[in-house]
Amino acid sequence: MSGQTYFEALRSQLSEASRVAENEPLAKRTTLGVGGPAEIFIEPSSEADLAIALRHCAANDLPVFVLGRGSNLLIRDGGIRGVVVSLQSEFFSRIEVRGRELHCGAGARLKHVANAARDAGLAGLEFLEGIPGCVGGALRMNAGAMGTMTIEAVERVRFMGSDGRVEERPAAEMAAVYRSCPVLRDTIALGAVLRGEPAEPEEVRSRMEDFRMRRTSTQPHYRSAGCMFKNPAEKPAGQLVDECGLKGHRVGGASVSHVHGNFIINDGGATASDVIALIEQVRALVLKKTGIEMQIEVQIVGE
Numbered sequence: 001m002s003g004q005t006y007f008e009a010l011r012s013q014l015s016e017a018s019r020v021a022e023n024e025p026l027a028k029r030t031t032l033g034v035g036g037p038a039e040i041f042i043e044p045s046s047e048a049d050l051a052i053a054l055r056h057c058a059a060n061d062l063p064v065f066v067l068g069r070g071s072n073l074l075i076r077d078g079g080i081r082g083v084v085v086s087l088q089s090e091f092f093s094r095i096e097v098r099g100r101e102l103h104c105g106a107g108a109r110l111k112h113v114a115n116a117a118r119d120a121g122l123a124g125l126e127f128l129e130g131i132p133g134c135v136g137g138a139l140r141m142n143a144g145a146m147g148t149m150t151i152e153a154v155e156r157v158r159f160m161g162s163d164g165r166v167e168e169r170p171a172a173e174m175a176a177v178y179r180s181c182p183v184l185r186d187t188i189a190l191g192a193v194l195r196g197e198p199a200e201p202e203e204v205r206s207r208m209e210d211f212r213m214r215r216t217s218t219q220p221h222y223r224s225a226g227c228m229f230k231n232p233a234e235k236p237a238g239q240l241v242d243e244c245g246l247k248g249h250r251v252g253g254a255s256v257s258h259v260h261g262n263f264i265i266n267d268g269g270a271t272a273s274d275v276i277a278l279i280e281q282v283r284a285l286v287l288k289k290t291g292i293e294m295q296i297e298v299q300i301v302g303e
């Protein structure tokens with residue numbers, strides 16, 4: 001690379017409107033608020049710039065990680081090596097209502113999508129209101145709430161491969177299953193068309209308010225990554241943790257929420273190591289007391 005660093009090479013190839021940074025702190029970009037920096041951080045302003053960046057990474061064997069709003073992530077304290085791509089620029093955050101369709105960029109916040117549908121008198125997207133992610137993360141995780149999964153509200157998905165090529169597929173061909181969309185494991189969602197059904201805005205508003213109340217009365221208000229463990233077949237993970245007497249159990253600045261046993265909260269300057277140690281202690285104690293092995297739902301990434 002003629003003496004240029006990867007950072008310099010990427011900076012020189014992308015347009016001025018795209019952000020490129022070195023050692024970008026990531027903790028503040030996650031809801032749990034822990035973890036180290038990104039070695040190189042890119043916020044592309046267009047699909048063309050994203051394609052250039054991905055081709056450069058592929059040609060130089062640079063690992064790429066795509067960050068949504070960091071609400072299902074636990075980033076280790078050493079941070080993420082290689083390139084972290086964030087689609088939070090204006091271009092990727094757009095939401096356009098066209099008839100019954102909402103054309104959304106991957107960076108659009110789910111709350112804003114739900115609000116746009118409500119304002120346009122479209123029902124069916126209320127469940128997105130309280131999920132603190134963006135469209136890309138919701139597609140990848142096939143996030144769901146109140147009985148609906150993201151993929152059920154989607155018409156089609158636009159995504160990019162590591163060679164920069166763009167493809168668009170109907171939702172039915174995305175092979176999405178419970179909390180996963182494997183097609184997006186090695187590709188990046190660029191956006192999606194979601195669908196609503198005409199309804200009275202007041203009805204939609206009242207359903208959203210009902211969903212919001214249900215959440216605020218059952219979930220903690222501290223920083224967290226949502227439900228930490230998958231629900232085992234036997235019973236909900238939160239109930240298991242509670243029955244094992246682990247609510248309030250603490251390692252450093254991380255503790256098991258008193259409000260919901262499946263939430264690990266950062267209530268005092270936790271590190272990722274605190275959270276990981278607490279997860280392991282909770283799993284080991286639940287296994288010892290009940291014989292049930294809990295699996296982690298949140299993605300743990302980085303060094």
Ligand SMILES: Cc1cc2nc3c(=O)[nH]c(=O)nc-3n(C[C@H](O)[C@H](O)[C@H](O)COP(=O)(O)OP(=O)(O)OC[C@H]3O[C@@H](n4cnc5c(N)ncnc54)[C@H](O)[C@@H]3O)c2cc1C
Binds near residue numbers: 067130225
């Ligand atoms: C308080 C709280 C409540 C929650 N409630 C729910 C809930 O009710 N239901 C639910 O399902 N989840 C819930 N979650 C978890 C989380 O909000 C969802 O999993 C959400 O979909 C993650 O989106 P994100 O944008 O934050 O993705 P991130 O956490 O940033 O990333 C998650 C995964 O998606 C990948 N990704 C992100 N963007 C893209 C993209 N453009 N293309 C391809 N891959 C991408 C990342 O690489 C990573 O693998 C909750 C979390 C919190 C903190």
